Amino acid sequence: MATTTAPRSTTGTASSATARWKGIAAVGVLAVALVVAPLVSSPYINYQLSSIAVFAVAILGLNIVMGYTGQVSLGQSAFLGLGAYIAAYGILHGWPGPLTLLLCAVVPAVVGMLVALAAARLRGLALAMITLALPIVGVPLARRFDEFTGGSQGQVVSWLRAPESIGLANDQWRYYVVVLIAVVAFVLARNLVRGRIGRSFAIVKENEAVALSMGVSPYRTKVLAFTIASLLGGVSGFMYLAIVQYTSPETLVFATSINLVAAMVIGGSASIVGTVLGAVYYVLVPVLAGQVNSSRTALISGAVLLAVLFLLPAGLVSLPRRLARLRSSRGRPPQPPAHPTTSDEAAQPASAPPAATTDQHS
Amino acid sequence: MTTTTRTDEPDAALEVRDVSLRFGGITVLDGVSFEAPRGGILGLVGPNGAGKTSLFNCISGHYQPTSGSILVGGTETVRTRAWRMAQLGLARTFQHPALRLDATVLENVMLGAHSWLPGGPVAWSLRLPSTRRQEREARQTALELLERTGLGWAAGMPADELSHGLHKGVELCRALLSRPRLLLLDEPAAGLSHGEVEQLIGTVREVRREFELTVVIVEHHMGLISALTDRVVVLDHGAKLMEGTAAEAQSDSRVVEAYLGKEAAADESA
Numbered sequence: 102m103a104t105t106t107a108p109r110s111t112t113g114t115a116s117s118a119t120a121r122w123k124g125i126a127a128v129g130v131l132a133v134a135l136v137v138a139p140l141v142s143s144p145y146i147n148y149q150l151s152s153i154a155v156f157a158v159a160i161l162g163l164n165i166v167m168g169y170t171g172q173v174s175l176g177q178s179a180f181l182g183l184g185a186y187i188a189a190y191g192i193l194h195g196w197p198g199p200l201t202l203l204l205c206a207v208v209p210a211v212v213g214m215l216v217a218l219a220a221a222r223l224r225g226l227a228l229a230m231i232t233l234a235l236p237i238v239g240v241p242l243a244r245r246f247d248e249f250t251g252g253s254q255g256q257v258v259s260w261l262r263a264p265e266s267i268g269l270a271n272d273q274w275r276y277y278v279v280v281l282i283a284v285v286a287f288v289l290a291r292n293l294v295r296g297r298i299g300r301s302f303a304i305v306k307e308n309e310a311v312a313l314s315m316g317v318s319p320y321r322t323k324v325l326a327f328t329i330a331s332l333l334g335g336v337s338g339f340m341y342l343a344i345v346q347y348t349s350p351e352t353l354v355f356a357t358s359i360n361l362v363a364a365m366v367i368g369g370s371a372s373i374v375g376t377v378l379g380a381v382y383y384v385l386v387p388v389l390a391g392q393v394n395s396s397r398t399a400l401i402s403g404a405v406l407l408a409v410l411f412l413l414p415a416g417l418v419s420l421p422r423r424l425a426r427l428r429s430s431r432g433r434p435p436q437p438p439a440h441p442t443t444s445d446e447a448a449q450p451a452s453a454p455p456a457a458t459t460d461q462h463s
Numbered sequence: 464m465t466t467t468t469r470t471d472e473p474d475a476a477l478e479v480r481d482v483s484l485r486f487g488g489i490t491v492l493d494g495v496s497f498e499a500p501r502g503g504i505l506g507l508v509g510p511n512g513a514g515k516t517s518l519f520n521c522i523s524g525h526y527q528p529t530s531g532s533i534l535v536g537g538t539e540t541v542r543t544r545a546w547r548m549a550q551l552g553l554a555r556t557f558q559h560p561a562l563r564l565d566a567t568v569l570e571n572v573m574l575g576a577h578s579w580l581p582g583g584p585v586a587w588s589l590r591l592p593s594t595r596r597q598e599r600e601a602r603q604t605a606l607e608l609l610e611r612t613g614l615g616w617a618a619g620m621p622a623d624e625l626s627h628g629l630h631k632g633v634e635l636c637r638a639l640l641s642r643p644r645l646l647l648l649d650e651p652a653a654g655l656s657h658g659e660v661e662q663l664i665g666t667v668r669e670v671r672r673e674f675e676l677t678v679v680i681v682e683h684h685m686g687l688i689s690a691l692t693d694r695v696v697v698l699d700h701g702a703k704l705m706e707g708t709a710a711e712a713q714s715d716s717r718v719v720e721a722y723l724g725k726e727a728a729a730d731e732s733a
Contacts, residue, residue: 289588296587296598297580304574308561314523315641316549316578325584 135280144272148344149384151276154283155340157380160365161290161373162333167362168370169294170326171306172221173228175358176235180209180331182243182353184338189256189348190249198261202282205339206332213331214324221323236355243350255349258342279340286333291373293329302326303371367409369418378417382409473537476501476645476677477522482531484517484701491517492528493701499645504671504678506692506709508685510722513698515681516558519647522679523555524548535645549578552644556651558681560630564623568614568633569605571622575640576601601640608636612666628659632666639670645677652684664690685713697721 139147163177184205191201220231243250263274293299301317309319342348364383369375390401413419477499484492492514499505507515520526522533524545533540535551562571580601582594609615612632617625631651652660671678682688689709697704697712699721712718
């Protein structure tokens with residue numbers, strides 16, 4: 102996080118080394134916070150934190166295909182629902198947990214790949230329509246196949262109780278399970294987007310002609326991105342069932358897909374940290390808005406969404422950069438109150454950049 | 464014409480045989496044939512709309528010719544998908560450099576290693592030790608290429624902080640990192656200052672020698688064509704007008720006519 106923004110100054114090696122130490126320290130603090138948090142929080146807070154982990158993985162998948170690879174997907178909720186239903190079916194039939202998790206990853210991945218093999222030939226609106234069809238078809242299917250899904254009633258699955266010997270409450274135990282899965286998913290995804298495969302995602306988003314000339318098949322790359330997105334969607338479905346203990350056709354409604362897309366954009370497209378921020382937004386803003394005025398939750402959430410997009414078009418992840426720029430312009434000798442004369446306007450862009458670079462060292 | 468001889472070391476790095484390209488009723492290329500000898504620099508010139516870039520796109524696989532055959536290093540490639548051409552040792556640059564402006568210069572160049580860096584999504588997700596080592600080596604090679612083209616200082620900068628001329632240099636490094644045998648340069652001098660063109664000439668000569676490349680250049684800049692190319696092929700209205708040295712092309716009346724129009728050419732000779 103700090104590592105990506107800091108090393109731009111002339112003192113390249115020194116600042117990148119300190120940035121690396123800052124990064125390691127930040128990861129360490131975060132790790133301790135993640136471990137300690139559930140021990141000192143109420144079950145309600147633990148549930149909200151666990152929800153953030155669940156939707157962070159769903160948004161991570163969406164970010165792989167949309168943020169990094171630039172392909173519109175409006176069907177992520179279908180894979181979340183599919184994962185939740187597979188998990189419910191597996192647990193109710195006495196399958197072991199790890200096997201269930203594996204199937205929650207593999208089956209949605211295969212379904213996603215099959216859809217993508219056909220859909221990745223399309224682009225833009227046509228692709229959006231195909232992916233949009235997934236939750237729209239999925240909801241009636243989930244209602245119809247009630248011997249597998251429990252129909253419209255949904256299914257209550259009571260599982261993942263804390264082992265007695267550990268001495269943790271159920272909410273704490275479930276928190277640790279979903280956060281562990283989320284951390285593994287994030288580490289793997291971060292590795293993926295940093296190397297050869299990540300570069301192929303980025304160039305397919307940027308320019309397919311260049312991708313072709315550099316030996317990247319845009320079609321295969323898109324299919325891969327969709328497959329990974331579906332896999333992560335399925336895993337988030339497993340996690341969803343772990344904390345909610347219930348799934349119904351409501352889990353995969355289209356509105357969830359749209360909200361996940363909004364959360365991804367608000368957090369920060371093509372950003373790992375932005376994905377987490379998007380999940381925090383996804384979970385917390387409706388809760389906070391409900392506390393402000395429970396009958397106007399949607400309205401307040403919408404207002405927050407518009408405000409964030411207006412002030413931070415690159416998402417919440419760009420906030421530190423934005424603040425640094427603001428601070429550096431404030432740090433200059435106080436300028437006379439704005440007289441929008443032409444000479445003033447001409448002078449401003451010239452003076453701003455040096456201020457920004459000097460302030461980065463502080 | 465139809466017999467395909469495959470030898471390990473053909474004399475021509477690139478053979479274009481009777482290539483035609485039509486979009487609907489429009490004939491863009493009309494039976495173009497030429498060869499690019501191994502290790503040479505061939506210029507492809509002609510007025511705007513003569514079909515130079517279309518021919519480039521046929522060679523690089525972005526377009527499929529309507530008829531004809533193209534051999535890269537002795538291998539027929541008309542039916543080869545564009546993204547497999549990199550593995551055959553073909554690399555190209557674009558008229559308008561297409562870089563990821565938000566990414567660093569080094570990261571842009573690293574894309575060039577895609578075709579030979581091993582490892583799929585699983586290996587890269589797990590960051591296996593062998594994967595990390597190969598990434599480090601590729602990064603080292605990329606840095607060396609940037610140093611050699613005078614761009615080492617810019618490696619860590621975001622690409623959008625560089626000028627258009629420097630973008631062309633970054634794009635050249637990206638193409639070179641793919642370890643090409645045949646390098647296609649599409650208007651490398653367009654938009655460059657005089658000094659930058661001089662530097663480009665030096666760089667192309669140097670990398671040609673060092674990497675034993677065959678280079679094909681589409682270019683309007685006659686100074687660059689004269690300085691660099693062994694031979695030129697002149698295209699006009701999608702057909703080959705003549706082939707010879709740059710000096711011969713510049714004094715050829717048909718070429719002058721194609722560039723300036725019939726009347727102007729008559730005025731000039733009068």
